[in-house]
Amino acid sequence: MRGSLRLFTWFGIPVHLHWSFGLIFLYAFWIGYENNLDMIGTAWLMGFFVALFGCVLLHEYGHALTARRYGIDTHDIILTPIGGIARLEKMPEKPSQEFVVAIAGPMVNVAIALLLVGVSMLVFRAEQWEFFKWFLQQQYSFTEGDETAQVMEETGLQPSGLLFYLPVLVATNIGLVIFNLIPAFPMDGGRIFRSLLAMRWGRVKATRWAAWLGQGIAVLFIVYGLWSNAFTLALVGLFVFTTARSENSMVQLDDFLRKYRAKDLLRPQFTRIYMNDWMQSAAELLQKGLERHFLVFDLSEQLVGMLDEASIVAAMKKNDLGKEVSQYAQKVEIVHLNESLQHIFFLIRNQGNAIVAVGDENGLLGVIDEAGLYNFMRMQSGKSV
Ligand SMILES: [Zn+2]
Numbered sequence: 001m002r003g004s005l006r007l008f009t010w011f012g013i014p015v016h017l018h019w020s021f022g023l024i025f026l027y028a029f030w031i032g033y034e035n036n037l038d039m040i041g042t043a044w045l046m047g048f049f050v051a052l053f054g055c056v057l058l059h060e061y062g063h064a065l066t067a068r069r070y071g072i073d074t075h076d077i078i079l080t081p082i083g084g085i086a087r088l089e090k091m092p093e094k095p096s097q098e099f100v101v102a103i104a105g106p107m108v109n110v111a112i113a114l115l116l117v118g119v120s121m122l123v124f125r126a127e128q129w130e131f132f133k134w135f136l137q138q139q140y141s142f143t144e145g146d147e148t149a150q151v152m153e154e155t156g157l158q159p160s161g162l163l164f165y166l167p168v169l170v171a172t173n174i175g176l177v178i179f180n181l182i183p184a185f186p187m188d189g190g191r192i193f194r195s196l197l198a199m200r201w202g203r204v205k206a207t208r209w210a211a212w213l214g215q216g217i218a219v220l221f222i223v224y225g226l227w228s229n230a231f232t233l234a235l236v237g238l239f240v241f242t243t244a245r246s247e248n249s250m251v252q253l254d255d256f257l258r259k260y261r262a263k264d265l266l267r268p269q270f271t272r273i274y275m276n277d278w279m280q281s282a283a284e285l286l287q288k289g290l291e292r293h294f295l296v297f298d299l300s301e302q303l304v305g306m307l308d309e310a311s312i313v314a315a316m317k318k319n320d321l322g323k324e325v326s327q328y329a330q331k332v333e334i335v336h337l338n339e340s341l342q343h344i345f346f347l348i349r350n351q352g353n354a355i356v357a358v359g360d361e362n363g364l365l366g367v368i369d370e371a372g373l374y375n376f377m378r379m380q381s382g383k384s385v
Pocket residue numbers: 059060063105106180188
């Protein structure tokens with residue numbers, strides 16, 4: 001991924017650090033400076049941030065390795081200052097599988113928190129353990145800082161080193177669990193919510209509702225984040241809002257495309273161009289007619305390629321109109337009459353084929369081009385979606 005540093009590959013999944021991650025370290029130095037920390041204190045603080053992102057990384061591996069069980073690969077894991085992202089090839093479409101993949105991440109943090117509590121019970125002396133428990137409670141009750149000072153005075157314990165960072169790390173993992181379970185699609189909680197809805201209503205309707213709720217919560221994140229100067233929260237809100245929207249439209253589009261086949265929109269009349277025609281005649285066709293892209297044939301009427309508008313315009317610019325079409329023709333995709341619109345959309349939109357040929361066992365029947373596809377989608381979606 002652009003703008004990121006490849007750290008290492010673990011379980012066959014590359015881990016990337018986004019450039020903006022550097023901000024975290026600047027932030028850590030700033031906190032250290034504000035609190036008059038010495039070298040050792042700053043080192044502990046840095047260590048804490050590294051441990052924190054270790055926890056986030058393991059959370060992402062929770063998603064990635066569970067998805068792998070269902071045969072879904074993960075392109076990579078990216079760590080950013082606002083959290084990690086495991087870029088899964090796709091989400092499982094079966095609701096029960098999506099549920100398991102989504103909940104696996106937060107479960108990793110539950111496990112880490114329990115493990116750290118266990119370690120603390122082993123390494124801390126009795127009064128330290130009391131302090132640990134009190135400190136942890138204090139993280140989640142809204143008591144004032146004065147009380148901290150009072151307890152520290154009474155117990156004579158100073159929150160430093162492990163005694164400070166272990167409970168903080170436990171609290172942070174609990175915080176990660178709670179935050180991720182907020183049902184703001186596409187956050188983990190939102191995916192869990194969608195998968196539960198999908199078991200009843202199907203994926204399309206479930207996604208519409210989950211995205212709607214996700215966007216509502218995202219707006220609250222943004223408003224509250226800006227109001228209380230919690231800019232990270234506002235950023236997360238912005239991210240949730242835009243991804244909820246685009247994931248929803250992707251699912252709705254996918255559902256729409258699945259309903260149609262090549263035969264629903266193929267155009268049987270089309271102009272043929274031949275390999276040994278001049279580019280000049282292609283340019284004239286482009287200027288005169290409504291067709292922008294053409295199939296190319298050889299003299300025995302065999303389909304051998306296609307010529308799109310971009311190539312013709314390129315030839316015009318280069319004064320190449322005296323050249324043969326064969327110089328500019330490109331490979332053509334041929335699809336079956338019963339091919340789903342989903343695949344045709346992929347060929348045209350994602351792979352940049354301006355025109356595809358449609359045929360069956362008996363030969364060529366027509367074409368589908370960009371304009372035809374988008375026009376069809378516009379007409380049909382006006383009617384039925
Ligand atoms: Zn997650």
